[in-house]
Amino acid sequence: MAKTYDYLFKLLLIGDSGVGKTCILFRFSEDAFNTTFISTIGIDFKIRTIDLDGKKIKLQIWDTAGQERFRTITTAYYRGAMGIMLVYDITNEKSFENIKNWIRNIEENASADVEKMLLGNKCELEEKRQVSKERGEQLAIEYGIKFIETSAKASIRVEEAFYTLARDIKAKMEKKLVSKLYTPRGGHQLKASELQKKPTSWLSRCTIL
């Protein structure tokens, strides 16, 4: 009676309206692209289970509405997110400039040690490009996060983006588990909430090692 998964990760897609968050998610969960899509009102999520180094990882990916006005509602769902994809549209300068606002938004509403990743979407539209790849890379370096250019439409590097984020979360989590294992007080149970809500406590325990 095998469990259907070993880990469950909650991920979040954020970014301006129209950058392609829903399409990215649809590409990843359904491997399809649909031009007749509708804008997202409120929030929804999709599930896909992936294999990573012999572990089954269930990804619960939340898709939010991009318009600024709905942020008071959508940020309520940031809680508990372990990874966040920040998405902009390479053909839309404004969506790139707004990434810094989204980062601030994360700082205010998500847990401090959430894994982040920057995605420049619609990268197949080279002729309409407004944001160079270098600028994307530069911004990612500034924030110390990874960066990938994707296309939901042409199915470019969408899989890679989610696998990368999932792998980073897994690595981070396992590191914490190990540090926990060698602490005198560490029983055989580890509360997810401890990991998430008290990042300082595991850090301080790490120093015992």
Add this chain to the structure above:
Amino acid sequence: MEDCVEDCEEIFSQDGVLLKQAPASHITFVNTIGTLYLSESLNSNKKRFIEWKPNDITVDSDIQDQEWAVVNTIQKRTRTLSGNYPADYQNRIKCIKFNFEEIKSFRVANKSRQISFYDGKADCLCIFGFQHGNSDTLLAILKRMLRISVSKRDKHLYIVYDANFPEFQQLDKSFAELNIQRDSRTLWSVFRNLKDHPYEATFEAFAKVTDYVYRSPEQRDIDDVDKENLNRSISEYENTTTHSQGDYEVVAKVPERKDFPRLRPLSVEQWKGHLNSEGKIEDVESVKTLIFRGGVTPCLRSEVWKFLLDYFPWSSTEADRQKLLATKSDEYYNMKLQWKRMTKVQEDNFSDYRERKSLIEKDVNRTDRTLDFYAGDNNANLQTLNDILMTYIMYNFDLGYVQGMSDLLSPILMLLESEVDSFWCFVGFMNKVIRNFDIDQAGMKDQLSNLHTLLAFVNPQLANYLDTHDSGNMFFCFRWLLVWFKRELSQEDVMRFWEVLWTGYPCENFHLLVCVAILETEKQNIIQNNFGFTEILKHINDLNGKLDMAVMLNKAEGIFYQIKESDHLSDNVRLILGMPLLQTQTSYGSHEQSPFEDSTELSNSTQPCCSVDNVRISPDEVAYERSINSSFL
């Protein structure tokens, strides 16, 4: 106890379950953590089992979020067994497994974090402690699979009925004869649902059974006490709702819900009959009532909607309307020219405008593209949709464009086809829902909060459940409210739904009662499956395309009259529905807690708790309870 070799299908599993008490054969595993399984045999006998296995890997899920789990890979100390044992001995000895038929009763304790199973023979089969979460889900499943009833002496003790018990065979037979429900599981759900769905069809089924109980000649005599019980229980279920407030219960009378069948839509003849020689509507109230009851017949819509959306005044004559059309057309094109004439430089220097323009463009491309009317590239109707929304920016600078507005315009344009008429009708609709688009979303928050208040009044159990499952903010209804169910219904249904709501009958904020009606319909699903924050959202989002608009309206109207006729109707409910307030200041609920206030403290303290842990139940007692309950039924 049986061994583990049989092939089983897992129905449910719960990790982090501590074995607290076990038969002597398994005493070494007491105080070990493992996984509890509920499984069904793949053999034809379809036997069901409760099974527990000690874990080598323990999976821990966050108690609060239940959204992700961490696997701890620390190995358990392996217990070495010496001597010659069969190959599968290790597995067999490790696992505890018992057949459903062995369970005669079970008891939940310690705030649902412990469950004890009894075999009816003086001893208990096992006691399990839940390290994470609680036994609620397991309990819900057991309730579905077993015929049980709550002991009258101890509300945490569940008595399992024996299929071979004579009274039960009889009852089953009676159901079969009445052709109500053949399968025993559904039969039992009928009884269980009774408590939560007193007004629904289940009640009818129960009534039939009581008929049978009384009339069937071969039925053995029921003594008077039981008859009394039977009658009392029916009348109790008939017209009371129970407001659970911690350890004591307040029973408030809510009148019986009435049925309001939908009528035929307003017909051309009816409409013509209401117009006088000047084309003025004589009896506005009666027209609105007809529309509220049945909507408008499709060919009449393009005319009637202009009234409903305040483009044409209800008191206007045909001549007035002709004049109005001319001026409104000028006004529209004047505004349209304003943005059409914007130069490139002007646009470059006006970032707000640019942003709005690009938002509209993106949304127009994503509005109802699956409908023929808006399908395909370079569709002229998309251009019209775009132009109307752009002109609306000029009409209402303060608001501009907010996502959701294209959804509200789409059915109007599709119906009227005329750009000018659609614009003004859209303006009328926007005036009704303008607060949905407040910059700080205050209007939406108010509505969600009002929805919670109404739900708490109509169905306190469900409101309480949502509060204690992180969903008291009602955010999962956001989409329903923002665009008035546009995303949940087909275009035809949404047109009918909107025209009914536009009448403003039978009260203010009737759409919130529609939400209450749907939530109430989904209550069983939500509570019995023990849905949390995540599952509730998913469940509600997935209702899209599955809602029956006529049933919703019917039920919502029933709820309205039920509220209206309640004698404990408080001012906060009156205010939401636009009813006259009470003169006196003695409202019932002193402080309705807003879902935006932190409710965790409150809900925790009101959780009923039970600390009596080790209650021994003698087999006689169980048998006694069983017989009482079966004859009671």
